[in-house]
Amino acid sequence: MLPWGERWGEVRKLLERPGPFTHPDFEPSPDTLKMLQENMKVLVIGAGGLGCELLKDLALMGFTKLHVIDMDTIDLSNLNRQFLFRKKDIGESKAKVAAEFVNHRVKGCHVTYYYNKIQDFGEDFYRSFHLVVCGLDSIVARRWINGMLLSLLCYEDGMLEQNSVIPLVDGGTEGFKGNARVVLPGLTACIECTLDLFPPQVNFPLCTIAHTPRLPEHCIEYVRILLWPKENPFSSETAIDGDDPQHINWIFEKAQKRAAEYGISGVTYRLTQGVVKRIIPAVASTNAVIAAACATEAFKLATSACTPMNNYFVFNDTDGIYTYTYEQEKKEDCVACSQVPQELEMKLSDKLQDVITTLAESLQYQMKKPGLTAMIAGKTKSLYLHSPASIEEKLRPNLKKTIEELGLQDGMELAVADVTSPNTVLFRIKIKT
Amino acid sequence: MKNQKKDGTDAPKQGTQKRASAAQLRITKDINELTLPKTCDTEFPDPDDLLTFKLIICPDEGFYRGGRFVFSFKVGPNYPHEPPKVKCETMVYHPNIDLEGNVCLNILREDWKPVLTINSIVYGLQYLFLEPNPEDPLNKEAAEVLQNNRRLFEQNVVKTMKGGYIGNVYFDRCLK
Ligand SMILES: [Zn+2]
Numbered sequence: 090m091l092p093w094g095e096r097w098g099e100v101r102k103l104l105e106r107p108g109p110f111t112h113p114d115f116e117p118s119p120d121t122l123k124m125l126q127e128n129m130k131v132l133v134i135g136a137g138g139l140g141c142e143l144l145k146d147l148a149l150m151g152f153t154k155l156h157v158i159d160m161d162t163i164d165l166s167n168l169n170r171q172f173l174f175r176k177k178d179i180g181e182s183k184a185k186v187a188a189e190f191v192n193h194r195v196k197g198c199h200v201t202y203y204y205n206k207i208q209d210f211g212e213d214f215y216r217s218f219h220l221v222v223c224g225l226d227s228i229v230a231r232r233w234i235n236g237m238l239l240s241l242l243c244y245e246d247g248m249l250e251q252n253s254v255i256p257l258v259d260g261g262t263e264g265f266k267g268n269a270r271v272v273l274p275g276l277t278a279c280i281e282c283t284l285d286l287f288p289p290q291v292n293f294p295l296c297t298i299a300h301t302p303r304l305p306e307h308c309i310e311y312v313r314i315l316l317w318p319k320e321n322p323f324s325s326e327t328a329i330d331g332d333d334p335q336h337i338n339w340i341f342e343k344a345q346k347r348a349a350e351y352g353i354s355g356v357t358y359r360l361t362q363g364v365v366k367r368i369i370p371a372v373a374s375t376n377a378v379i380a381a382a383c384a385t386e387a388f389k390l391a392t393s394a395c396t397p398m399n400n401y402f403v404f405n406d407t408d409g410i411y412t413y414t415y416e417q418e419k420k421e422d423c424v425a426c427s428q429v430p431q432e433l434e435m436k437l438s439d440k441l442q443d444v445i446t447t448l449a450e451s452l453q454y455q456m457k458k459p460g461l462t463a464m465i466a467g468k469t470k471s472l473y474l475h476s477p478a479s480i481e482e483k484l485r486p487n488l489k490k491t492i493e494e495l496g497l498q499d500g501m502e503l504a505v506a507d508v509t510s511p512n513t514v515l516f517r518i519k520i521k522t
Numbered sequence: 523m524k525n526q527k528k529d530g531t532d533a534p535k536q537g538t539q540k541r542a543s544a545a546q547l548r549i550t551k552d553i554n555e556l557t558l559p560k561t562c563d564t565e566f567p568d569p570d571d572l573l574t575f576k577l578i579i580c581p582d583e584g585f586y587r588g589g590r591f592v593f594s595f596k597v598g599p600n601y602p603h604e605p606p607k608v609k610c611e612t613m614v615y616h617p618n619i620d621l622e623g624n625v626c627l628n629i630l631r632e633d634w635k636p637v638l639t640i641n642s643i644v645y646g647l648q649y650l651f652l653e654p655n656p657e658d659p660l661n662k663e664a665a666e667v668l669q670n671n672r673r674l675f676e677q678n679v680v681k682t683m684k685g686g687y688i689g690n691v692y693f694d695r696c697l698k
Pocket of ligand 1: 280282423425
């Protein structure tokens with residue numbers, strides 16, 4: 090091993106010398122490494138297959154202010170690829186064990202961990218990072234962090250303030266396939282722009298599951314969807330917990346019985362767990378490649394030592410090695426990133442009806458039947474909807490209430506749905522005095 | 523990026539968001555533009571929660587004329603990437619709805635696409651009452667009767683809607 094003094098020699102070569110691929114803003118300087126080590130605050134979401142790789146890669150690149158969130162605990166089946174975990178760690182928080190491992194192993198690195206859901210934290214928390222790197226297997230979580238980073242964007246006279254952009258580097262793997270991407274919220278294609286790229290959830294026709302099963306999966310789905318709610322094997326209203334071996338065992342045994350009735354083979358405990366938890370097989374080498382690509386992008390974004398990739402990288406080593414990088418285009422009518430919340434002026438004494446009249450009559454909007462909801466203290470509140478009749482009746486009294494009575498305040502966002510636009514449109518309330 | 527200072531505290535505050543989620547924005551539009559056929563009505567137990575509601579169908583023609591059928595809708599955080607979960611809360615003698623309330627409608631599962639809306643599902647469910655489909659059965663017995671003896675099927679439907687037994691299964695009265 091190199092003496093500690095020369096620890097960052099290879100990183101220095103990238104940061105202290107000019108080169109043909111550097112970003113136009115880049116100036117070779119010893120300060121850049123210092124900045125990387127002392128200032129750059131990076132959030133890693135997920136401490137699983139990708140997350141372990143990401144933390145290790147980022148720590149060995151010189152990042153020292155790393156933060157990691159993961160709500161999961163360590164399971165025996167993780168140990169073959171989530172290499173920061175040992176047998177003694179089973180049952181412990183992934184974020185905690187991963188952070189402690191890296192802190193112990195990489196001198197000078199300080200990983201802060203959160204054994205939490207990403208939804209537990211708010212804007213102030215996320216705004217405090219320079220970069221977010223995701224290694225997740227959940228589409229819901231990706232959509233959530235994407236929405237959060239978009240909601241942090243600030244606009245001055247309709248122009249995006251560059252320093253409110255927190256880049257999102259996202260990696261995903263599925264067996265021998267993977268992808269890595271860079272999202273500059275508000276500037277380049279976001280997660281929601283490319284939602285079609287995620288494979289749709291496999292849902293077998295219910296009648297096939299019920300009466301004409303042909304695959305082992307059909308038998309497992311039969312037990313999961315139809316038999317479980319009917320027989321309630323673990324007291325009524327107990328939802329299936331994919332991590333509870335008793336639950337999986339019950340489903341496995343029933344599925345095996347059903348498979349035998351129909352002469353179907355292939356129902357195993359592993360497959361049962363896979364179907365119930367919707368597990369996509371993970372391959373350690375794919376995780377390593379994708380995490381390396383993500384960490385490299387994080388390094389480029391942090392230092393400008395190279396122009397970041399533009400903007401979507403696919404990788405496949407099922408049969409030989411195939412990679413391709415291309416530009417995913419920003420969707421013009423993306424529900425999440427296409428809109429800059431417009432300011433909507435109103436007085437605290439205005440009635441909701443006045444606001445709706447403005448939206449309908451002003452030449453700028455010319456809406457037909459605007460439906461309005463607001464976010465108040467993190468919860469959605471329906472202000473007024475035109476249909477259906479049952480909800481319209483309940484909300485109608487709101488029309489006569491004032492902005493103040495409804496609890497609306499300066500800076501809050503209104504979501505307005507109307508037939509005149511393909512998506513719900515966002516407005517930011519500006520209170521006139 | 524290098525010039526930015528980000529000295530946030532490490533202790534996170536409880537999360538509050540100022541923006542509605544993409545799923546929420548989408549369902550707001552679906553609901554505000556819902557055009558219900560005259561045989562359908564909705565119930566929102568909490569008008570602030572557009573993700574949980576009931577649909578009531580009272581068919582005015584076909585086998586199920588005069589009945590009243592309640593469906594529960596649960597829209598998840600991955601909407602519209604994933605379809606809502608729909609269950610029939612009324613016990614019904616129907617080839618495509620089982621006695622636990624599971625509904626076999628292609629757009630609720632294998633043929634769901636994000637361009638479809640709540641309205642598409644409402645029309646799909648309404649159609650199930652006009653044209654029960656014995657080809658994709660969930661209640662196999664009902665499907666067989668429909669296929670072999672339409673007259674008997676019709677009698678069974680009327681009997682169950684008034685409240686009565688088919689075999690040893692009792693159906694609660696669900697006439698309007
Ligand atoms: Zn977008």
